[in-house]
Amino acid sequence: MKDETSGYLDMDLLRFTTAGSVDDGKSTLIGRLLYDTKQIFEDQMEAVQQASAKRGTGEVDLSLLTDGLRAEREQGITIDVAYRYFATPRRKFIIADTPGHIQYTRNMVTGASTANLAIILVDARKGIQEQTRRHSFIASLLGIPHVVFCINKMDLVDYDQATFERIQRELEDFSSRLEVHDIRYLPISALKGDNVVTRSKVMDWYQGPTLMYLLESIHIAGDHNHVDRRFPVQQVIRPMTTEHHDFRGFAGRVAGGVFRKGDKVHVLPSGFESTIKSINIGEYEVDECFAPQSACMTLADEIDISRGDMIVGANNLPETSQDVEVMLCWFNEKPLQAGGKYAIKHNTRDARCMIKEVLYRMDISTLRKADGDPTLKMNDIGRVMLRTTVPLHFDKYARNRYTGSLILIDEATNETVAAGMIV
Amino acid sequence: MHSYRLTHLKELESESMHILREVAAQFDNPTLLFSGGKDSIVCFHLALKAFHPAKVPFNLLHVDTGHNFEEAITFRDALVKKYGANLLVGSVQESIDSGRVQEETGFYASRNKLQTVTLLDSLEKFKVDCAIGGGRRDEEKARAKERVFSHRDEFGQWDPKNQRPELWNIYNGRKRPGEHFRAFPISNWTEMDVWQYIMLEKIEIPNIYFSHEREVFERDGVLYANSSFMRLKPEEKPFKKRIRFRTIGDMSCTGAVDSPASTLEEIIEEVASTRTTERGTRMDDKRSEAAMEDRKKEGYF
Numbered sequence: 001m002k003d004e005t006s007g008y009l010d011m012d013l014l015r016f017t018t019a020g021s022v023d024d025g026k027s028t029l030i031g032r033l034l035y036d037t038k039q040i041f042e043d044q045m046e047a048v049q050q051a052s053a054k055r056g057t058g059e060v061d062l063s064l065l066t067d068g069l070r071a072e073r074e075q076g077i078t079i080d081v082a083y084r085y086f087a088t089p090r091r092k093f094i095i096a097d098t099p100g101h102i103q104y105t106r107n108m109v110t111g112a113s114t115a116n117l118a119i120i121l122v123d124a125r126k127g128i129q130e131q132t133r134r135h136s137f138i139a140s141l142l143g144i145p146h147v148v149f150c151i152n153k154m155d156l157v158d159y160d161q162a163t164f165e166r167i168q169r170e171l172e173d174f175s176s177r178l179e180v181h182d183i184r185y186l187p188i189s190a191l192k193g194d195n196v197v198t199r200s201k202v203m204d205w206y207q208g209p210t211l212m213y214l215l216e217s218i219h220i221a222g223d224h225n226h227v228d229r230r231f232p233v234q235q236v237i238r239p240m241t242t243e244h245h246d247f248r249g250f251a252g253r254v255a256g257g258v259f260r261k262g263d264k265v266h267v268l269p270s271g272f273e274s275t276i277k278s279i280n281i282g283e284y285e286v287d288e289c290f291a292p293q294s295a296c297m298t299l300a301d302e303i304d305i306s307r308g309d310m311i312v313g314a315n316n317l318p319e320t321s322q323d324v325e326v327m328l329c330w331f332n333e334k335p336l337q338a339g340g341k342y343a344i345k346h347n348t349r350d351a352r353c354m355i356k357e358v359l360y361r362m363d364i365s366t367l368r369k370a371d372g373d374p375t376l377k378m379n380d381i382g383r384v385m386l387r388t389t390v391p392l393h394f395d396k397y398a399r400n401r402y403t404g405s406l407i408l409i410d411e412a413t414n415e416t417v418a419a420g421m422i423v
Numbered sequence: 424m425h426s427y428r429l430t431h432l433k434e435l436e437s438e439s440m441h442i443l444r445e446v447a448a449q450f451d452n453p454t455l456l457f458s459g460g461k462d463s464i465v466c467f468h469l470a471l472k473a474f475h476p477a478k479v480p481f482n483l484l485h486v487d488t489g490h491n492f493e494e495a496i497t498f499r500d501a502l503v504k505k506y507g508a509n510l511l512v513g514s515v516q517e518s519i520d521s522g523r524v525q526e527e528t529g530f531y532a533s534r535n536k537l538q539t540v541t542l543l544d545s546l547e548k549f550k551v552d553c554a555i556g557g558g559r560r561d562e563e564k565a566r567a568k569e570r571v572f573s574h575r576d577e578f579g580q581w582d583p584k585n586q587r588p589e590l591w592n593i594y595n596g597r598k599r600p601g602e603h604f605r606a607f608p609i610s611n612w613t614e615m616d617v618w619q620y621i622m623l624e625k626i627e628i629p630n631i632y633f634s635h636e637r638e639v640f641e642r643d644g645v646l647y648a649n650s651s652f653m654r655l656k657p658e659e660k661p662f663k664k665r666i667r668f669r670t671i672g673d674m675s676c677t678g679a680v681d682s683p684a685s686t687l688e689e690i691i692e693e694v695a696s697t698r699t700t701e702r703g704t705r706m707d708d709k710r711s712e713a714a715m716e717d718r719k720k721e722g723y724f
Contacts, residue, residue, distance in 0.1 A: 010430065011431045012428060012429065012430060012434070013429075013431035013434045013435070080583070080584070081568070082564075082567045082568055083560045083567050083568075083610075083611070084561075084567065085560070085561045085611075085613045087613070087615065091431070092431040092613075092616070094611055106588050107588070109588070109590070110589060110590050113590040113591045114590075114592075221426050221427065221428040224427070226427050234441070234444040234445065234448055235444050235447060235448050235474075237474060237475075237476070237477050238477065239476050239477035239478070240477075241476075241477075243476075244476045244477075247476060249476075251473070251474075252444075253437065253441040253592065258427065280475065280476075281472075282436075282440070282471070282473075282475055283471075283472065283475050283476075290427040291427075292429070292434065292437055292438075293429070293433075293437050294436075294437040294438075294440035294441050294444070296475065307448055331588050343597070345593050345595065346593075347593075348445075348448070401591065402591060402592070405590070405591045405593065406593070407590060407593050407595065409595055409597060414597040414598060414599065415587055416587040416588050416589075416590075416595045419588065419590045
């Protein structure tokens with residue numbers, strides 16, 4: 001408890017996703033993490049016990065902790081992304097708990113978009129399943145830097161080392177096609193608690209870390225791009241008071257790199273150059289700001305800058321184009337219309353775009369191009385060429401998750417219909 | 424070379440400032456729902472940072488049930504004065520007087536549910552197109568599913584099964600006339616984060632969050648402040664006790680905790696060791712398993 005209060009200034013934040021289906025033990029794993037780190041409160045536990053008794057399942061169903069909507073509890077499934085929070089003395093964690101069925105790909109993609117790490121559960125009795133591939137591919141596509149494969153239900157295969165090693169080899173083989181550089185493999189039993197928070201007493205053949213140790217220690221400060229300076233302008237701050245009469249500050253969240261006072265910067269799309277006069281984070285003036293800080297900067301010269309513009313390092317410009325090639329995840333019941341027009345949001349910039357061409361649809365179970373009709377329907381992923389009404393300033397998604405991402409919006413319904421990763 | 428690493432509080436602060444600026448940029452008349460409770464105070468504090476050195480570009484809206492803790496109202500008025508903010512008030516009493524809602528009766532009568540009508544009426548009256556709230560996803564199961572930018576139809580209803588996907592830090596605030604949004608800048612904060620941040624930033628909060636002596640009575644294992652708004656059962660006898668409040672809502676539904684914690688350090692230690700959730704002291708959530716989801720669908724915050 002002392003750690004909770006005295007150490008809080010030195011904790012950082014790890015966001016992770018767990019994707020899985022009804023029976024692979026995902027809810028049990030989350031329940032286990034929360035329970036073993038003492039995050040489940042008495043009244044929550046009581047509510048779960050009552051609800052479990054009402055359903056007559058006998059055992060206390062920890063998944064009831066995470067399924068929040070009435071329809072989810074009634075149907076015993078997770079429909080939407082649920083965010084769960086817990087902390088240890090070392091770190092605060094945000095779990096984006098997402099359903100695993102193919103029809104919920106859009107929720108998985110949503111949860112993955114902000115994650116540092118993905119936990120992918122594999123049933124030790126079944127080995128790699130179609131959905132293992134799908135989850136892994138989504139983690140890779142969404143640029144999650146760290147993936148942990150948990151070979152779960154080891155208790156049901158007598159904690160057999162050979163079974164674990166066989167599945168690990170299969171996973172390694174298949175992961176070589178993914179673009180994830182940090183992949184770990186763990187034998188666990190979420191139900192019995194082996195290697196989740198506490199080390200397994202039975203699997204003495206496994207010498208690696210527990211899942212909790214990994215979550216607490218994995219290096220995440222390097223997950224942000226601190227090389228290419230990118231500052232999408234959200235707002236122009238003009239107090240117009242006597243005290244700050246001529247103040248014109250540019251507010252935004254650093255999307256990449258480190259900006260320092262005195263740095264020479266380039267403004268897009270105008271192309272004007274200037275130097276940074278001051279940087280503020282809230283009321284504090286600072287010498288530098290870096291991704292993902294929210295800051296406000298002023299420039300030495302009076303130049304016209306407004307929302308949607310981007311301040312970047314003078315010697316390292318992003319790409320600028322009206323022709324943008326993306327991997328697109330389609331979210332809407334109405335399929336993507338080739339030649340269709342959509343509103344587009346990229347950083348702080350709003351524009352419109354036309355679908356020039358659907359190059360191909362992915363078969364996300366085999367990670368290969370699908371044959372035949374390339375129409376993107378709900379939960380499909382494909383490679384698409386867009387033509388935008390104004391030039392976008394972007395980096396490839398693999399280089400920067402924030403300047404490389406965009407969403408499409410149906411102009412008639414205002415719904416978010418797709419997420420795009422620029423390739 | 425030093426490492427560019429943010430603590431969890433600074434990362435959350437940065438995320439919230441970004442959200443508040445997106446709200447200001449995407450809506451014509453965003454308004455901060457301000458109750459005088461700690462979560463709305465933290466939201467206001469984050470808005471001060473997001474728009475510094477300019478003024479906070481939002482009006483404050485207090486949905487006043489009339490059953491207030493006097494201390495919260497005093498605090499609210501002092502804050503409004505200090506920062507030159509513009510306060511709007513939506514009154515549940517007026518909704519009752521005008522016949523828009525019917526006052527509940529009985530021992531468990533509360534104006535909590537009535538607030539929804541007053542809130543929706545106020546949003547319409549003041550032409551608010553985005554109501555910013557201090558709701559957090561860790562508070563309650565239905566809230567765990569809420570988007571940061573949460574769309575409401577022309578009846579103010581939330582459709583939890585049909586929410587817009589929200590990716591990266593791109594927020595889609597597009598809407599049709601008559602519809603509005605709720606925005607939750609501290610979605611990802613926990614109760615502990617809020618307390619730690621209040622301590623870190625030395626943010627002023629109403630004194631009833633700290634331990635003090637007050638006349639209370641016990642109902643269903645929960646301590647309530649004795650006030651003229653509460654109808655006591657014959658067996659309920661008020662007594663004096665050192666308590667504090669963990670949340671501040673309407674007096675008729677906010678329970679007190681038996682606590683000696685009189686400093687932020689002590690509160691944080693207490694929160695760290697507490698075995699019930701914050702909303703465990705809220706009578707309004709105890710009505711059914713889906714109490715919050717049902718109220719939220721109707722337009723509650």
